Amino acid sequence: MERIGCDVCVIGAGSGGLSFAAGAAQMGADVVLVERGEMGGDCLNYGCVPSKALLAAAKLAQAHRTGGMGVAPGMAEIDFAAVKDHVAAVIAQIAPHDSQERFEGLGVRVIRESAAFVSPRALRAGGTGITARRFVIATGSRPRLPDLPGLAEAAPLTNETVFALRDCPSHLMILGGGPVGMEMAQAHRRLGAEVTLIARSRVLPREDPELAEPVRAALLAEGVRILEDMAVRRVRPGPVLELADGSEIAGSHLLCATGRLPNIEDLALERAGIETTAAGIAVDAGLRTTNRRAYAIGDVAGQGKFTHLAGYHAGVAIRPVLFGLPARARTAHVPRVTYTSPELAQIGMTEAEARAAHGPRLEVIRVPYAGNDRAQAMGQGTGLLKLMAVRGRAVGVGIAGESAGELIAPWAMAAAQGLKLKAVTSMVLPYPTLSELNKRAAGAYFSPRLFDNPAVKRVVRLIQRVIP
Structure with a gap:
């Protein structure tokens, strides 16, 4: 058996594992990456990428079928096999970024085998024994099948x-x-x-x-x-x-x-002293497991099953693993999107969650797409943005409508940076854009404080009398 040592051994070449391995290697760490399946993991091969490619083809077919705006509808001729060729082509275009060759070019040793711990500081991957100063477990999740007779x-x-x-x-x-x-x-x-x-x-x-x-x-x-x-x-x-x-x-x-179910069964975690829960691997606020040398990120950490969350986790874990610095993973600033038509995006609390947490301090602002000029021009006037605000800050934003996944972006930045609603109202946005929905929602929070405030009106009248 070949035996090797490294600074960090990353288990799993999905979004979280690849992000961590690339960052660590480029910052000088000696990294070994172990993956038993496809490079790129679920997101590239079976999840985000193929599903969005399929949805794009389906949206095109629907637009051709329904017509509108003076364009007559037509019978969409759909070649389902060709649609799947499109899906495969999109995967192939993205795959080189996640490939073994790219990561080996970054200096990562890639081992395409199943991994199992043999001790708190070592694991085996096929015919290779690996000892590492730190481990990062990023093995993701798999579909959960219901317990149904005959399934x-x-x-x-x-x-x-x-x-x-x-x-x-x-x-x-x-x-x-x-x-x-x-x-x-x-x-x-x-x-x-x-x-x-x-x-x-x-x-x-x-x-x-x-x-x-x-x-x-x-x-x-x-x-x-x-x-x-x-x-x-x-x-x-x-x-x-x-x-x-x-x-x-x-x-x-x-x-x-x-x-989904976390992929933990074959790792022999008990040999490494790593405890698990029903959601996955037990981690503390810094994503460290019960083995102080091991961290868990992404789906397997049990904090959510999103590709972007796994990438965020990789950035959090880099701090303690490479630099010995404290780190804390948060979730309130992580958005989620359902990519149907209309899309549905959410960050922070829903209205019900915000009411339970903040009670009468909560203000809920609703901005319909129908009031947005670009939405009307696009024939996308059906939609709604909901802003949950407390003391000048957004505690939650939900959007159902065209491009909701894009419109949630400034709210994600505001949540990550702790920005107040004033920062959103201060933006100067091009007209006409759907982004104006965000500014209008933030502005609606301040409108009654300015326009329905007797004190403001008195001050304006006074100033108008005294200025030359």
């Missing part, structure tokens, strides 16, 4: 297999009403499939109901059948779903979008 025999699709389909499903049944389920439901419906989505509660249950409703309504209007508050009793060959109300649904394909 395994039905060979359900997950996000790891659905993008390999070359023929459009005639009837795609989806279990799960979260972001993945909603995105895949809309994309496949727009590309020609009949789609039925079954959710145990309401769809997008984590999101503000007022903002989730436009997304739900859009999918219904496009022909997606949505069954909420519905449980599945069993799955029969076909596949056929037996529902809790006694009815049955038969389809051509079944997709499970029912959550």
